[in-house]
Amino acid sequence: MNSPIKVKLPYFDHLLAALQEDNDALEKSFGRHVHWGYWQQPKLATLSVDDFAEAAENLSIQVCDAAKISSHKTILDVGCGFGGTIAHLNENYDNLELLGLNLDDRQLQRAQQKVKPLANNSIQFQQGNACSLPFPDNSFDVVLAVECIFHFPDRQTFFAEAFRVLKPGGYLALSDFVPTTALLPLVKIKLPKPLGQGFYGNCNVECSSAGYRQLAAETGFKLTLEKDITRNTLPTYRYLRSMGMKESYKSISAAVETLLVEVLSRTHLLKYLVLSFQKPQSSD
DSSP: OOOOOOOOOHHHHHHHHHHTTOOHHHHHHHSSOOSOOOOSSGGGOOOOHHHHHHHHHHHHHHHHHHTTOOSSOEEEEETOTTSHHHHHHHHHOSSOEEEEEESOHHHHHHHHHHOOOOTTOEEEEEEOBTTBOOSOTTOEEEEEEOSOGGGSSOHHHHHHHHHHHEEEEEEEEEEEEEEOTTTHHHHTOOOOTTTTSBTTBSOOOOOOHHHHHHHHHHHTOEEEEEEEOHHHHTHHHHHHHHHHHHTTOOOHHHHHHHHHHHHHHHTTSEEEEEEEEEOOSSOO
16 A cells, blocks of 8 residues: 555544454444445334444445445545445455445455455455546546545546446436535635534535536546435434443534534435436447
8 A cells, every 4th residue: 555645524534443452332333334325214223232233234345236236346436535435345255356445445455354355256346536546547436425525626537437437328426415406505615714614524525416417428428327315325324422421422513513404304405316327329
């Protein structure tokens, strides 16, 4: 791996330190996936540690299903975190070439320790920038970005890079927090430092559904899926509050930011979408 790059994500700083303390609940909750959960029936969520771990796994499955993944594929997971999505694919498919990419070397080191190849799969973890993918053209059948695109420097550049490295007919699938038209002017307001970077780091949630459709058209992708799963993710907020109380973790920034996202989601101003885009089979 390359030399460490300083990544300003306070929630990962806290999580990486906490995971060193052999906390079983924290390990199950965020040691594999570091994203929201998906419940098919949100009203039945028990919010136990195992329930949330299953929901987090199910969110990754939603994105993988959107990419129409099957065995014998070459897959790039951008912003791979601790390798949870790579681990899911490794455990459920065979003969895959799996590559996880992340800027943060600390996350990659944990992923390498935790995820080992099964079923004739190959796995690599590599440090790199989502907006300057270090791979040749037409390298992958699938590119994934699970709940991380809002951290990327520029969505348009990432889309162009994903299009470049995908084989003809390949899929880009992602999940993102997407503002409605009513909310869009507010999220575009730039806050002065340090207010602009809180517990979750710099988060750009300025791309609406129309914005994604425009990105697809400008890049050459065909939008194949736009699935609103906001309702299915809502139990996440109760679980995060519960975990914060149990762990006695006190961060005003974490509490305020999480509550704001919850309020906007519950009032239908902010959507959680799974999106899929296909690169045409040919340029015709």
